[in-house]
């Protein structure tokens with residue numbers, strides 16, 4: 027098993043030894059820990075939940091893992107994926123809660139009250155720091171990158187399972203090491219994780235080659251129905267209820283479907299709308315970096331990263347609210363042309 031006693035190049039600036047020791051002390055002195063991720067957990071969130079599971083196992087702490095609406099995905103092949111639950115464990119009686127990759131408390135568990143002091147570990151710059159202890163690091167590409175730093179600091183042995191979990195998050199939140207959040211450090215960490223036993227083919231298959239057939243049809247629909255505005259700087263599409271109904275619902279939609287829209291030449295913002303049901307509109311934003319889409323999402327109650335963000339609206343009029351968001355993006359493009 028691998029240890030990382032020597033800091034990798036670039037980790038020193040991201041490693042706050044005082045804070046890390048404080049967080050580890052809270053875990054060490056806890057009796058039982060509930061770990062919570064965000065609704066519809068993505069690869070980074072599922073990787074972070076399972077990485078926390080391995081860390082807590084190593085520290086001998088009883089724990090439970092929860093996130094709502096876990097999608098049907100290739101991640102189910104990960105070791106101990108079956109430990110994930112859609113709600114908090116009522117029998118655990120935790121005295122510490124750890125939130126991973128959760129940009130806000132409303133994106134956690136419906137109707138649940140946090141029963142204990144909490145640690146928030148997240149890389150979304152829009153995070154309001156809703157925990158008792160907050161480690162928010164927008165310079166990290168993934169929450170799994172943060173957990174790599176924490177585990178390395180704690181001298182946790184990097185088993186193949188832990189390395190796999192962290193590599194899933196690092197791979198998916200960097201878009202397969204293609205996004206602007208990818209630098210030398212992300213490649214260094216990936217190299218260390220692979221050396222520790224992470225499987226690149228398994229991670230790639232789970233993240234990119236486990237799509238439901240209906241998910242490919244949804245991708246085709248988005249590609250086919252895409253519309254361009256603002257002289258080709260904005261590419262947008264929508265998945266309306268009948269399309270979702272025909273394709274088995276949102277659970278079949280591939281993660282990062284909106285990236286497809288951003289990939290068109292000359293596009294600065296890709297915007298994908300989902301008509302989830304009669305009163306729910308969801309939107310995903312992707313930017314080339316020239317527009318901070320996390321600020322726009324935040325204006326509508328959402329959040330995320332400058333180049334990748336999202337929002338969920340309760341709506342009485344889907345089309346009117348969709349156009350409100352579209353016009354807001356068009357205004358931003360005009361103001362920054």
Ligand SMILES: [Mn+2]
Pocket residue numbers: 070071127149167168169199
């Ligand atoms: Mn993330």
